[in-house]
Amino acid sequence: MADPEIHGLTAAGVARRVREGDLTATAIVEALLKRIDERNDRTNAFVTVTDELARETAREVDEAVENGESLGPLAGVPVAIKDLDDVAGVVTTHGSKLLEDHVADANAPFVERLLDADAIVIGKTNTPEFGLGCTTDNRVFGPTGTPFDPDRNAGGSSGGAGAALGDRLVPLAQGSDTGGSIRTPSSFCGVYGLKPSFGRVPIESRPDAFGHHTPFTHLGPMARSVEDAALMLDVMSGPHPVDPFTLPDDGTDFVAATERSIDGLRVAYTPDFGIYPLDPQVRAVLDDAVDAFERAGAVVERADPALDLEQADVLDAFYTFAKVRWEALFDALETERNLDPRGADRDRLRPVTVETILESDPVTTREYKLADVVRTQIYDALRELFAEYDLLATATLAVPPFPHGEHPTEIDGTEVEPLRGWVLTQPFNMSGHPAASIPAGFTDDGLPVGMQVVGGRFADDDVLAASAAFERKRPWDESYPE
Template sequence: MSGPFAETLLQLAGRIRAREVTSTAVTEACLDRIARGNARVNAFITVSAEQALAMAHDADREIALGRYRGPLHGVPVSFKDLVDVAGMPTTAASRLLAGRVAPSDAPVAARLRAAGAVFLGKTNLHEFAFGTTSEDSAYGPVRNPVDPSRSAGGSSGGAAAALVEGMGYAAIGTDTGGSIRIPAAACGCVGLKPTFGEIACDGVIPLSWSLDHVGPLAGSVGGARATYEAALGLPPSQAAPPPLASLRIGVLRGYFTELLDEDVRTAFEAVLRRLEAAGAALVERAVPHASDVASIYLHVQLPEASAYHAEAIEQHPDAYTKPVRLRLEMGRFVLAEDYVRAQRGALLLRQEVSAALDGCDALALPTLPIPAPPLGVDAVMIGHGSQPVRALMLRLTQLFDITRHPAISLPCGRTPLGLPVGLQLAGRLDRTRELLDVAEAIEALIGTP
């Protein structure tokens, strides 16, 4: 690749299958980019160069013998450092887990191994996935590849930064409040959160058991689809994207557009105009209790995270970064009745999102209300006042973790400063493949980065 996504995963897969290029050569190129560029963005915590090259050699040998496994065979990928990969450290970007080595693959890693993918290593993140900026990490902050003075988003910031820097063709991340889609939007790649439970969370360090999702990031919707299908052991989809003129898109406004950076608003509205000009039907949709999303999310996520970390934070409080430790301690003060009330609120929101999707192929809204913020900034000016960065970055994504609907972010433009803007699409429960169909049709209209 001469630049970000000069070649998509599926284009590379075709060349590897045709033996126009070897997996070994591609893997060596990715490892070279990591060696030369990781200091700039700090995307990787662990690089498994020897293992990656051995896997690439095995892939080349199998393909030469006619034993092609599918689109990920011989393709270099990475894993967020919450996901167990046999023989590699799993640190969760925390001093607490220093020296921990995974004895076996998480199911998602085992599936990608069976698909013939090449494992480059483990990517940096916000400690224990408990943040939106990927700057509270025992291994230092992840930096945005577009502008290293800015956040890569989080918590799967290293995964997105690595992809945009050409350090691999797909990555596995996790998403509890937006942690795949937020960095995808901030860095300018595609991030998919499937329906809750589709990709098993076993072997993945949890943040919040009722909100955690595992999913892929890639340079294109097709690459995200191929990685998602491999993670489920599904055969590659043969479906063609639907014609844009056949699509009915529900547009979420109100709460979802009342706090938007003007450059984000401009890019979002421009995409809607292009969709309408291409024949798609745009209809206004609403989620009546959207203003309760943040409160419901916090009253579920905080106590679940605190319960998981209760023993460790009592015994080793100084092993955590201070901001993450403080958030974990906050969870101890959530009353049981408030947690139950929040879970009931989550059920109501799930019903409301499903109702908004009735008669629509997908819902559309921005992924992030703001472009990637500068590192070290706790608040930004938006509208007529200052808003906390963490709350803003979660504002438009956390709903679909609460309701468990599949959602995807794809690049839809850039600000005058060149910062990426993400378009978010949400689909019906258990219809992730249909959402991917819609996303591919829209990507064909607005282009890849």
């Protein structure tokens, strides 16, 4: 069996012990490769295991330790990369049969930063086709299950990352988030996931460098502890010339933020955001958990944002933006990859991809600008709320994990759109605010429930400080299944 001492370590713990010479990077990698081999079939978290690359990088880290060289903040820490993002020399399938043999030529900018920090890429994690979905399933690798019940989906689109963390196959994983793709699997897999402020982590988007703007796409850390996520964010963040939207370095120490007091911080608690139906069990878990902020010194008040919108308005606006993005994706496949997703290659796509993009009505410019009006209403409601409060706490998802192949059609007596009508994350991809999903507790059936914590513009440090304070009052590290 894999070494339980190693697979239970945090990323911060791994880096500390490697630097001190107490554990070798090679021993860590071998233990986790063994655990992946033993357990990956449970959840289907990893789709590619980069064992040779991991062993080679581990040897380099160990040699640096032996030679007394300075090491990066993630020295010897194995990390998983989502199969939408490039690691040089490794297959990036995007979960699609159209790209199942595509090998990346170069590292994504954030991968380069992780490697420069002496992290070790141990594999690629599963995602729905092109990341288009709130559940993880595709025609190349199949579905990914939550470690708490592998017959239920891990969420998407960073489902493989969430499952890999929740099953303790790796201490750190990277996710991406255009409509909740970090926070959704974090909720379903009982881990911590942070969607940083838009522009905090650089994205290399080509041929359209501006394509990740509407709705806002974010890259961010996923981990089993808030400190680990902050450690990863410290490494990933900062301006980069390939991304016209990256934020300047404001000097924030994200790890230090996790040690900060939240005394007097004002939290607006709106479990349903004022417009979403919630499963009663989810609401009960959140109502019980939110007092952790008060016990940590914050002031919690029940307050909904002043939205003159229905849930359907938000979802319709999101779909309007997303369809434009997806059509542009198909254009890039045609021009950059010489593929024909609208014609000869159409049968290789998932039916849901075809139905959502190819068989839906094209978005008009008028519809696009009307969706911007809805987006502005969301932004203004949040602006007004954050003028009075420091943080907003709400549900991440309206439901606990559900079985593979199923989607909710009704929640607490209210009909919902099955694919995304149970997700409370999309408003913050339209506004760009930092938002995290915290493990809040469990349903009576032992299924994880996430609480979404949202900060003011660029206040990633407040989100991390509150998340860490919550974790200290309601620790979750012992909850993961063996």
